[in-house]
Amino acid sequence: MVYLDHAATTPVLPAVVRAMTQAFAHTGNASSLHSAGRAARRRVEEARETIAAALGARPSEVIFTSGGTESDNLAIAGLYRARRRVDAARVRILASPTEHHAVLDVLEHLEADEGATVDWLEVDDYGRVHADTLSAAIAENPDDVALVTVMWANNEVGTVNPVRELVQVAHARGIPLHTDAVQAVGQLAVDFGASGADALTLTAHKLGGPTGVGALLLRRDATVDPILFGGGQERGVRSGTLDVAGIVGFAVAVQDAVGSLDRRQPQLAALRDALIAGVRGVVPDVVLAGDPGQSHVDGGPSRLPGNAHLRFPDCEGDSLLMLLDAQGIECSTGSACTAGVARPSHVLLAMGVPEAEAVGALRFSFGHTSTPADVDAVVAAIGPVVERARRAWQASRRRVVTSDA
Structure with a gap:
C-alpha cells in the first residue's frame, strides 16, 4: 500500500511503541500520593518538560488533553466564557472560515447557544488571513471582541498563516489569539513563546504518536474556563485522570518530530x-x-x-x-x-x-x-x-x- x-494520521513511530510498552508495565495514577502514583507523576512531568522544551513553552503552559478536538474546544469555549464573564460585551469572535471543524463546530455552538457573534475573516486565494484584514475587523468595535482564532497551517490546502503578525495585531487591542497548530508541528518550526499566541493546539497522532492524547499550550496569564469538571488536574483547566503511557509516547513523538x-x-x-x-x-x-x-x-x-x-x-x-x-x-x-x-x-x-x-x-x-x-x-x-x-x-x-x- x-x-x-x-x-489525517501518521504511522506510530517504533520509538513511541517501545516507550509506551514500558510505560504500560507500570501501574499508578499520576494524582495518587503513594510511590506508584509519584512514579507516574514523574513520568508525566518529564514528558511535559520534553514537550515544552521542544516547542518553546514553559512546562506549566502544557495542558494535556485527549487530542486536537478537545484542545480546540477548550481554548475557544474556555477563552470566550472567561472573557464574557468579566465583560458581558465581549461577544464577538473573529475566525478564519478555513478552520478545521473542531473549531468551526464549537463556534457554531457558541453562536447558537451562548450569545456569541462569529465574524469570518476574509481569506485570499490561497486561504491565508492577512494582518490588515484582522486589523480592520477588530477596528469595527475593539471592545466587543472576545478572541481571535486562526490556524497556523491549513489541514487541506497547506497554506501557512502569518501567526506572529496576527498575534501582534490582536495584542495591540488586548485580545487573546488561539491557533490550531495540529498540522504545523513537525512540519514547521513552531515556537510557542516566540509566536506570542495565547493558546496553541497540537495532537500526538499527527506526529507518529498515539491517538487519544494531545495538548493545549496555554500562556500562564491566559484565563480559560474549563469545559470538563472533576479532579482539577492540569492547572484546574482540564480535569481527568492522565493517560500516562499516552503522554510518554506523545513526548517521544514531539521530540522526534522537532529534532x-x-x-x-x-x-x-x-x-x-x-x-x-x-x-x-x-x-x-x-x-x-x-x-x-x-x-x-x-x-x-x-x-x-x-x-x-x-x-x-x-x-x-x-x-x-x-x-x-x-x-x-x-x-x-x-x-x-x-x-x-x-x-x-x-x-x-x-x-x-x-x-x-x-x-x-x-x-x-x-x-x-x-x-x-x-x-x-x-x-x-x-x-x-x-x-x-x-x-x-x-x-x-x-x-x-x-x-x-
Whole structure:
C-alpha cells in the first residue's frame, strides 16, 4: 500500500511503541500520593518538560488533553466564557472560515447557544488571513471582541498563516489569539513563546504518536474556563485522570518530530514538488490549491512541506479516491473528520473556488514513512484514474441532462 494521508494520521513511530510498552508495565495514577502514583507523576512531568522544551513553552503552559478536538474546544469555549464573564460585551469572535471543524463546530455552538457573534475573516486565494484584514475587523468595535482564532497551517490546502503578525495585531487591542497548530508541528518550526499566541493546539497522532492524547499550550496569564469538571488536574483547566503511557509516547513523538525537522522538512518538500510536477506531466490541466510554497511566512515555508492539494477538472474527488484506493494508493479528498460527507470543501469555497470545481479535489500528504517510490506509484496510476473518473463524470452529466429534459 502507498499511504499518502499523513495529514489525517501518521504511522506510530517504533520509538513511541517501545516507550509506551514500558510505560504500560507500570501501574499508578499520576494524582495518587503513594510511590506508584509519584512514579507516574514523574513520568508525566518529564514528558511535559520534553514537550515544552521542544516547542518553546514553559512546562506549566502544557495542558494535556485527549487530542486536537478537545484542545480546540477548550481554548475557544474556555477563552470566550472567561472573557464574557468579566465583560458581558465581549461577544464577538473573529475566525478564519478555513478552520478545521473542531473549531468551526464549537463556534457554531457558541453562536447558537451562548450569545456569541462569529465574524469570518476574509481569506485570499490561497486561504491565508492577512494582518490588515484582522486589523480592520477588530477596528469595527475593539471592545466587543472576545478572541481571535486562526490556524497556523491549513489541514487541506497547506497554506501557512502569518501567526506572529496576527498575534501582534490582536495584542495591540488586548485580545487573546488561539491557533490550531495540529498540522504545523513537525512540519514547521513552531515556537510557542516566540509566536506570542495565547493558546496553541497540537495532537500526538499527527506526529507518529498515539491517538487519544494531545495538548493545549496555554500562556500562564491566559484565563480559560474549563469545559470538563472533576479532579482539577492540569492547572484546574482540564480535569481527568492522565493517560500516562499516552503522554510518554506523545513526548517521544514531539521530540522526534522537532529534532528531525531540519532533515525532514526538505525531504517532504522534495516529495511534494516531485508529485506535483509528475501529476502535471500526466494531467496538464490539474490545479494546485493553496500557496505554491515558493515563499516564506514568519521566516518559514509558506506551504506545509508535506501537502499537495490538487484539483482535477471534470472529476468527482470521491471517484478519484476510490479508483486510487483500488490501485493501493491511499489519499483523501480533504479532512478525515468530514470523510463520507458528499459536499464540497468549505476551505475551497472560502477561497473562492466555484462549487463545481471544488468537488474534484484530492489531498496527498506525506510523512515520515513516505518515499520517492510513493510518488512514482501515484504518477503511474493517476492518468488512467483521471480518465476513468472523467468518463464517469460525463456520463452522470448526461443522465442529469436527460432527466431534466
